[in-house]
Amino acid sequence: MSITTRFAPSPTGYLHVGGARTALFSWLYARKHGGKFILRIEDTDLERSTQESVNAILEGMTWLGLDYDAGPFYQTHHFDRYKEIIQQLLVQGDAYYCYCSKDELEQLRTEQMANKEKPRYNGKCRDSEELKPETEPVIRFKNPVDGVVTITDLVKGDIVVANKELDDLIIARADGTPTYNLTVVVDDMDMKVTHVIRGDDHINNTPRQMNILKALGAEIPKYAHLPMILGADGARLSKRHGAVSVMQFRDDGYLPEALLNYLVRLGWSHGDQEIFTIDEMVEYFELGDVNVSASTFNMEKLLWLNHQYIMNGDPAHVARHLSWHIGQLGIDPADGPELIDVVKAQRERSKTLVEMAAASVYFYKDFDSYDEKAVKKNFTAGSDHVLSRLHDELAAVTDWNGERVHQIIVDLAETLGLNMGKVAQPLRVAICGSAVSPAIDVTLSLLGQEKTLDRIEKAINYIRSLN
Numbered sequence: 218m219s220i221t222t223r224f225a226p227s228p229t230g231y232l233h234v235g236g237a238r239t240a241l242f243s244w245l246y247a248r249k250h251g252g253k254f255i256l257r258i259e260d261t262d263l264e265r266s267t268q269e270s271v272n273a274i275l276e277g278m279t280w281l282g283l284d285y286d287a288g289p290f291y292q293t294h295h296f297d298r299y300k301e302i303i304q305q306l307l308v309q310g311d312a313y314y315c316y317c318s319k320d321e322l323e324q325l326r327t328e329q330m331a332n333k334e335k336p337r338y339n340g341k342c343r344d345s346e347e348l349k350p351e352t353e354p355v356i357r358f359k360n361p362v363d364g365v366v367t368i369t370d371l372v373k374g375d376i377v378v379a380n381k382e383l384d385d386l387i388i389a390r391a392d393g394t395p396t397y398n399l400t401v402v403v404d405d406m407d408m409k410v411t412h413v414i415r416g417d418d419h420i421n422n423t424p425r426q427m428n429i430l431k432a433l434g435a436e437i438p439k440y441a442h443l444p445m446i447l448g449a450d451g452a453r454l455s456k457r458h459g460a461v462s463v464m465q466f467r468d469d470g471y472l473p474e475a476l477l478n479y480l481v482r483l484g485w486s487h488g489d490q491e492i493f494t495i496d497e498m499v500e501y502f503e504l505g506d507v508n509v510s511a512s513t514f515n516m517e518k519l520l521w522l523n524h525q526y527i528m529n530g531d532p533a534h535v536a537r538h539l540s541w542h543i544g545q546l547g548i549d550p551a552d553g554p555e556l557i558d559v560v561k562a563q564r565e566r567s568k569t570l571v572e573m574a575a576a577s578v579y580f581y582k583d584f585d586s587y588d589e590k591a592v593k594k595n596f597t598a599g600s601d602h603v604l605s606r607l608h609d610e611l612a613a614v615t616d617w618n619g620e621r622v623h624q625i626i627v628d629l630a631e632t633l634g635l636n637m638g639k640v641a642q643p644l645r646v647a648i649c650g651s652a653v654s655p656a657i658d659v660t661l662s663l664l665g666q667e668k669t670l671d672r673i674e675k676a677i678n679y680i681r682s683l684n
C-alpha cells in the first residue's frame with residue numbers, strides 16, 4: 218500500500234512547535250515508507266484565518282526543511298466539493314435538516330445539565346419530514362445509534378466508542394458553510410490519506426469522522442494521535458512558557474535541525490540516542506514508539522542540542538544560517554572575515570547563532586565604547602606602552618597569519634619581562650572592546666592587519682586620555 222500523510226494546520230496564528238512536531242512525525246512517516254506528504258491549509262474559518270498565518274506556516278515548513286509532495290491545498294477552494302458531499306449525504310438519508318432554534322437548543326442543554334446528563338442534541342429533527350422554508354436550517358449528520366466505533370490508534374492502541382455517546386453533529390451551518398468535521402473527512406477521502414497523524418486534542422472528532430467516512434463508503438484511514446506537549450508547570454505549552462512559534466526559534470538563534478532533533482525526541486525515543494541526523498530519524502521512526510503520555514518541553518535541553526549542532530555541524534551550513542543573523546544586525550559580511558571562519562572560531566562558545574552574531578560584530582564594525590570592567594582591569598598605566606610596542610611589531614609583518622602574530626606576542630612578553638596575559642589582554646580589549654574573544658591569534662588573523670593596527674592606535678589614545 219502506498220502511504221499518504223498530511224499536515225493540516227488552521228492558519229489562525231503562528232506555526233506552533235506542537236504543530237511542527239505533528240508535521241515532522243507525518244513527514245517522517247511518509248518519508249520512511251516512500252509515501253507522499255501533503256500540506257493542507259484548513260482555512261474555512263474565515264474570521265480567524267489570516268494570510269499572515271498562512272505565510273508563517275509556509276515559512277516555518279521551509280525553514281524546517283519539511284518539504285511536501287503536494288499542496289499547499291486550501292480548503293476554501295473546495296467549497297463546491299463540500300456542498301456536493303453534503304447533498305449526497307442528504308440524498309442517501311445520512312444527513313438531515315435541523316430547524317431547532319438556538320433558544321430551543323439552549324433550553325435542552327440546561328435541562329440535560331440539571332439532570333446531570335451529558336449535553337447532546339436529542340435528535341428532534343432526525344426523523345421529521347417537515348420542511349420549514351421560513352427558517353434557515355443547519356444540516357446534521359445522522360450518526361448511527363447502535364454499535365461501536367473502534368479506532369485502531371497506532372499510538373494509543375484500540376479505542377472503542379459507543380455510537381450512543383455521539384450525537385448528530387452539524388456538518389453545515391445555517392449559512393451553508395461546512396463545518397470542520399465534514400471538510401476534514403472530504404479532503405482526507407479525496408486526497409486518499411492513509412494515515413491521519415495529529416494531536417490527541419482531535420481524538421473526540423475521530424469516531425464522528427469515521428462514521429461519516431463509512432456513510433460515504435470511503436476507506437477509513439489509520440489514525441495516530443500524538444500526546445500533548447506541556448510546559449514545565451504541567452500546563453499545555455503556550456506563549457506563557459516562552460518561545461513557542463517556530464520562527465521565534467529561528468529569531469532566537471536556533472538551527473532548524475536542532476529544533477527538529479529536539480521535536481523528534483519529544484514523545485518518541487530510539488534507545489538512549491539523543492542526536493539524530495535527518496536520515497537516522499527517517500530510518501528509525503516508528504509510530505509504535507511514540508509515548509502514550511504527554512511530554513514536557515525543556516528549553517535547556519533544546520539549547521544544549523543547538524550547541525551540539527553549532528559545534529559539530531558543517532561550518533559552511535552553520536555560516537549560511539549565521540549570515541541571516543549577521544544581516545539582522547545590519548552588518549554586511551563583506552566588511553570582514555569569511556563567515557565560515559567566524560563559525561570555526563566562535564562555535565565552542567556560542568550556544569545560539571544570536572550569541573555568535575553578537576560576539577562577532579567587532580570583526581566587521583568598529584565599536585563605540587569599551588567594556589568598563591575590561592578597561593579597569595587591562596588598560597592600566599603602562600599598557601599604552603605595551604600596545605605601542607605591539608603596534609610597531611605588528612605593523613612590520615608582511616605575511617599576516619595567526620602563527621606569526623602569536624610569536625610576536627610571545628616574544629614581546631619575554632622582552633618586556635611580562636607574562637602573556639599582560640600583553641594579550643590589553644590587546645584583546647583594544648581590538649574587541651571586551652576581554653572575551655576566541656584565542657588571540659585566531660582573533661587577530663580574522664580581523665586582519667589593517668583593522669588591528671587601527672584599533673591598537675585608538676586604544677593607545679584612549680588609555681592616554683584616561684591618565
Ligand code: GLU
Pocket residue numbers: 224225226227259401414415416419
Ligand atoms: N486543522 C486542524 C488543526 O489545526 C487539524 C485537523 C486534522 O489534523 O485533522 O487543529
